[in-house]
Amino acid sequence: MDANNLLAQSRSPLSTLAHRRRYPCKPVRSPVLAVLTRPSEIVTKEARKTNFYNDNWFDQIAINHLSQSVQAATGLRNNKSGYESLVEAARVASQNFNPIQQREVVIYALERAFPRAILSLIKTLLPQSKLAREYFAAFTTVFFAWLVGQCEVRESELNGRRERNVVHIKKCRFLEETNCVGMCINLCKLPSQAFIKDSLGMPVNMVPNFDDMSCEMIFGQDSPASTDDPALKQPCYKQCSNSKPLHLELNA
Template structure:
């Protein structure tokens, strides 16, 4: 059947209108990737990769936490902070010193311990008597049988090397509450051998807080050397540095004679109040007379 031009024109217009209306309806149910490109006003790269992969466009998130300044971070080392166990050791040591002195300070903690140490220093009629009292305090810290067995069984092994190395590690581990930060190091013996039986104290708190060379010598250095030799069978030579307050423990090294020990010939500490007063009263005093009167 032939159609007239007018009817054909009307038929074509109707078909085009139907197609134009059906096209968007058909594409609504299709995924985004199957749709045609947008108009020329859109971006030239179509479709975006995030749409092709089925992901939402990502955003960069800024952290709200402040940046850490490396210079403000706490440094390693520094002053030793005692733990709960250290406080127990301090209380135990102080109680033994109080038993020897027969007097206790009203001050708590380390400050009270230093007052008891000063009283121990004053109580002795001589430096030798003070040293013997300090040795008794050290003895009371250990079970008597332990000291006997250590001296008889461990001290003779390998000419004392094992016992010296054990004591160095025990000292560095258990005495930082008293002396401050310390570490094990190597020492040279008189025969030239090297043992890792030394303990280096960076800055002795006992010396710094006492402010007295005599307290260091008579209640720490000399009695400690005597205690380890006589009651544990191990030689010990302690070398305190009265300028920077460090101290070197040399386990396995015998101490020199008293008249040759340089620590006993040092003048009073600059921080000693008695020494400062003596210097103010007598500026013409010779060096020998400035030596600590407590040594």
């Protein structure tokens, strides 16, 4: 599997978030216009699974809630538990839906997981500002480590001044568990960027490093166009755990 041309997709009724469906998707087999086949020849030692997690009660509740939301969005249930259940729900989505639908499934699941009233309130109280960007970075490190793994706030330069608006994820738990570039991009990076910007009014650019599985979330920075985003040109790992090839559609 290769993540090359990942956003090169055909226009369809599902291709824009503005017109996304408000009900769970049904698995479909879309026409295959391109198939990612070139594997990455190098899987570094750092990219192998090394972390082990001891989820506390809050982590377990959050993981289960998001897993159930993803399963409800796809209509495809599993009987696993804990983080394994969330990974299985994501893997099933990647194998039964085309890339556009995968992203919409995740956005639909996030909308189920987070009350719209709370998101609207946050968007109103925290418009784009240095305070808002730093708040989102700090909040992410405190409340979402169960999803992405150990992370910390770092500085970057934005509009000519230094801000603590970056979340550095030392080794992404989701990427480590799935070991799949396509799932990282279609089921995490792209839908998360769209959801955070649309629901909270905060642009964010997620920059995964597929060599060591780290990632940076840069709040206040727009994500690059698909043709300029290095993440979308990344081949998948040679030992990708997703057993089915990722089918892509080319943009009109």
